[in-house]
Structure formats: structure tokens, C-alpha cells
Amino acid sequence: MPVENLEEEGLPKNPNLGLAQLKFLLTLPKSSTSSVNIEDVRKQLLDGIREKDMAPYYEEVCAELKWDVDSELLATMRANNEKKVKELDDAIEDAEQNLGDIDVRDTILAKAEYLASIGEKDRAIMGFRLAYEKSVTLGSRLDIVFYQIRIGMFFGDNDIMVRNIEKAKSLIEEGGDWDRRNRLKVYEGIYAMSTRSFSHATTLFLEAVATFTSYELMTYQEFVRYTVLCAMLTVERSTLKDKCVNGAEVQEVLHADELMRGYLNSLYKCQYADFFRLLAEVECAISVDRWLHVHQCYIVREMRVLAYNQLLQSYHALTLEYMANAFGVSIEFIDRELSRFIAAGKLHCKIDKVAGIVETTRPDKRNYQYQSVIKHGDTLLQRVQKLSRVIDI
Numbered sequence: 001m002p003v004e005n006l007e008e009e010g011l012p013k014n015p016n017l018g019l020a021q022l023k024f025l026l027t028l029p030k031s032s033t034s035s036v037n038i039e040d041v042r043k044q045l046l047d048g049i050r051e052k053d054m055a056p057y058y059e060e061v062c063a064e065l066k067w068d069v070d071s072e073l074l075a076t077m078r079a080n081n082e083k084k085v086k087e088l089d090d091a092i093e094d095a096e097q098n099l100g101d102i103d104v105r106d107t108i109l110a111k112a113e114y115l116a117s118i119g120e121k122d123r124a125i126m127g128f129r130l131a132y133e134k135s136v137t138l139g140s141r142l143d144i145v146f147y148q149i150r151i152g153m154f155f156g157d158n159d160i161m162v163r164n165i166e167k168a169k170s171l172i173e174e175g176g177d178w179d180r181r182n183r184l185k186v187y188e189g190i191y192a193m194s195t196r197s198f199s200h201a202t203t204l205f206l207e208a209v210a211t212f213t214s215y216e217l218m219t220y221q222e223f224v225r226y227t228v229l230c231a232m233l234t235v236e237r238s239t240l241k242d243k244c245v246n247g248a249e250v251q252e253v254l255h256a257d258e259l260m261r262g263y264l265n266s267l268y269k270c271q272y273a274d275f276f277r278l279l280a281e282v283e284c285a286i287s288v289d290r291w292l293h294v295h296q297c298y299i300v301r302e303m304r305v306l307a308y309n310q311l312l313q314s315y316h317a318l319t320l321e322y323m324a325n326a327f328g329v330s331i332e333f334i335d336r337e338l339s340r341f342i343a344a345g346k347l348h349c350k351i352d353k354v355a356g357i358v359e360t361t362r363p364d365k366r367n368y369q370y371q372s373v374i375k376h377g378d379t380l381l382q383r384v385q386k387l388s389r390v391i392d393i
Contacts, residue, residue: 011146011183011216014117015154019048019057024290026065032287053080057119081118088114105134109144116147121155142171142180149187150216161191179213186214186223193230194291196298202230209249224253228260229282229292232267233302237310240268259285272307273328279303305346308338312349317359320351331356 022045025036049058055077062069088111095103112127125148132144145168152160168184176184189204205227208214212223231244244250245268254261263282266275283300286292292299311326312318324334338358341347349360 011143011214012113013216014113014147015119015150016048016052016117017150017154017217019045019054020154020156021290022048023061023065024293025288028288028293035284036288050077052117053077053084054118055081056121060119077118081120084114085111101134105131108134113147116151119154121151121157124151125160138171138175139177139180142168142176145171146180146183146187153190153217158191158195165191178211182208182211183214186212186217190217190226190291193226196295198230199234202227202234205230206243209243209247221253221257224250225257225260226291228254228264229286229299232264233299233306237268240264267303267307267310270310272311272326275307276304276327276329304337305341308341308347312347312358312360315360317357320356320358323358 022041025033025041026038026045030038045061048054049061050073053076055074058074058077059069061067088107092104092107092111095107108127109131112124112131115124115127128144128148128151132141135141135144145164148164149161149168152158152164165184165188168187172181172184185204185208189201189208192198192201192204205223209224209227212220214223217223218226228244228250231240235243244264254264259278259281262274263278266272266278279300283296286296286299307327308323311323320331320334323338324331327334335351335353338347338349338351342349342351348362349358351358
């Protein structure tokens with residue numbers, strides 16, 4: 001997918017997920033938003049609410065962020081909402097009396113879309129369900145399901161997302177077209193990423209990176225960022241090289257993204273001091289990301305473990321001083337880090353503090369598998385014995 005703007009290929013930005021990101025930024029503590037102009041964020045959010053007359057969403061935002069409600073603004077937006085809803089209700093009534101089933105379905109869908117655009121969650125979902133029941137073609141049903149997934153994303157409602165992703169997968173199996181199949185991969189990938197299923201998200205993102213058209217969710221640049229972040233966490237070095245380091249679509253975007261380009265290449269080229277420095281910058285970016293902020297500590301920890309393992313795999317033994325210099329940190333820091341990760345079972349090595357050496361202790365996979373079989377076999381035998389006693393009784 002070229003980098004040029006192809007947003008017309010996406011579905012309508014309804015609801016606008018950008019507003020949900022702005023609201024999220026305003027919920028963060030000041031220490032996490034030092035790089036963000038909060039007044040500008042607040043103004044953008046209010047402008048977006050005014051533009052669409054989002055009275056229900058405005059009330060929710062004011063309640064959650066503890067803002068003083070502008071009564072005049074709220075009254076104006078409510079009046080506009082009521083007027084528009086009445087027009088849509090009249091159109092539905094006219095279609096039911098004078099037009100065919102397709103026209104009735106279209107007017108019901110138009111009302112649901114309007115309710116979604118103003119942040120009226122429950123009524124919008126009800127409207128989409130009614131429109132779904134009246135839809136005949138598979139494509140129109142899938143578009144309605146995608147609408148409901150976006151509502152779930154907008155309000156952070158995992159239940160809506162899960163139920164409608166499963167429904168979309170079922171419809172796709174019945175014969176969904178190529179575009180909607182690829183769109184579903186992005187939708188499901190975002191949900192997987194937000195619930196820390198990074199491996200599944202990586203698989204879906206890499207399959208969709210060349211055919212991305214889901215501009216209603218994010219820009220292509222943002223999508224590639226998520227793809228690289230998830231891939232670095234989960235895939236083997238050879239796959240990372242093929243799909244990201246040498247991937248044409250990814251590199252076309254990273255050419256203009258200095259942070260992610262440096263972050264990816266520094267790990268792949270074993271430039272660990274640069275990697276640690278850039279990891280700190282990536283951590284700042286993740287901390288203000290609506291989907292990844294809850295996984296911030298996990299991602300940073302796992303990436304540090306990955307870098308340590310990558311270095312240790314190449315040697316039988318290293319000095320603490322060498323490792324500290326390689327990562328651009330102090331000997332005391334690297335000693336604490338390695339001790340913590342060794343104790344947690346994430347690094348297979350041991351530290352000789354007297355000699356100042358780190359010795360790798362590569363796990364014996366064959367022995368581990370043998371012990372695992374013995375352990376599971378004993379468990380199975382115990383269960384069979386218990387079952388036999390029950391049967392004898």
C-alpha cells in the first residue's frame with residue numbers, strides 16, 4: 001500500500017476514534033502528558049463535539065473529566081439532535097408506508113449512523129441491530145457489524161468488540177469479499193493488541209500491511225507503527241528481517257518515521273546503546289497511546305529481555321563491564337537488571353560477581369521435553385487411578 005492518501009477507500013470515520021484518543025489524553029496524569037499541550041487537546045475535543053452536535057458524548061466527557069457543563073452549548077446541541085432525529089423518524093415512517101424494504105432499511109441505517117456520530121451508544125447499537133435484521137446482502141451486513149465494532153472501540157467496550165468480531169468472522173466464512181476480509185484482520189488485530197495478544201496481532205497486521213484500507217480506524221503510518229512494535233515483540237529475527245527490515249511497504253513508511261526506523265534497525269543491527277535510548281522514547285509514545293498504554297511496562301520489560309538474550313546468545317561468557325558498555329548503562333544497573341530477569345526465569349545465565357562475568361546456561365530443550373512428558377504422564381496416571389476408583393464404587 002503506497003503512502004499517499006487513500007482515505008476515500010476507508011469506511012466513514014463514524015464514530016471518530018480521534019476524539020476518543022483526545023479524551024484519553026485528558027484522563028492521564030500530568031506526569032504522563034508533559035510532551036502534550038493539554039489546552040490544545042481540550043480545544044480539539046470540544047471543537048469535534050461542537051462540529052457534530054455530540055450532546056450525549058459531551059455529557060459523558062464532562063462527567064468523566066469533571067468539567068463544568070456549558071448549559072447553553074448543551075441545550076443547543078440537544079435541540080439540533082432532537083430536530084435531526086425527528087426528521088429521520090419521519091423518513092422511516094414514510095418509507096414504511098410508501099416505499100419498499102430496502103428503503104426502510106436505508107432510513108433505519110441512516111438514523112443509527114447519526115446516533116453513532118453524536119455518541120448515543122445504546123440507541124445506535126439498537127438501530128444497527130434492526131438494520132442488520134433487514135439487510136439481505138452479506139456485504140451490507142458486514143458493514144453494519146464493522147460499525148458496531150467501531151462503536152465498541154470508541155467507547156472502550158470490549159464486550160461489543162468481541163461479539164461483533166466473532167459475528168464478522170462467521171459472516172466472512174460464508175463468503176465475504178477480499179476487501180472486507182482484509183479489513184477484519186485490522187479490526188481483530190487492534191483488539192488483540194489491546195488485550196496483549198501481541199503474537200496474534202502481529203500475524204494479522206503483517207497479513208494486512210500490503211492491503212490496508214481501514215482509514216476509518218487510523219492512518220497507514222500509525223498502522224505500520226503498530227505492526228513494527230508488535231512484530232519486534234513476537235517474531236523471530238529472520239521473520240523480522242523479511243517482513244519489517246526489508247519489507248517494502250514498511251520501509252516506505254519508516255523512511256519518514258525516524259524514531260521507529262532507528263528503533264527497529266538498532267535492535268536488528270545489535271546497536272544496543274542506541275536501542276536503549278530509543279526504547280525510552282518509544283516508551284513515552286506508548287504511554288499516551290490509547291491502545292498500548294496499559295501494556296507500557298510489559299512492552300519495555302520484554303524488549304529489554306529480548307535485547308539481553310540477543311547479545312547473550314552469541315557468547316558463552318561476557319564481562320559485566322562489556323555488557324554495561326554495550327547497552328550504555330552502568331555496571332551496577334546491568335547487574336541489577338540481569339539478577340532480576342534471571343530470578344524471574346527470563347534469562348538463562350548466571351553471574352559470577354567475584355570475577356565480574358556473566359556465563360550463559362543454555363537450556364537443554366530435549367531434557368526439558370523429557371521432564372515435561374514425565375510430569376504430564378504422572379498427572380494423567382493419577383487421574384486415571386482416581387477415575388477407576390470412582391467407577392469401581
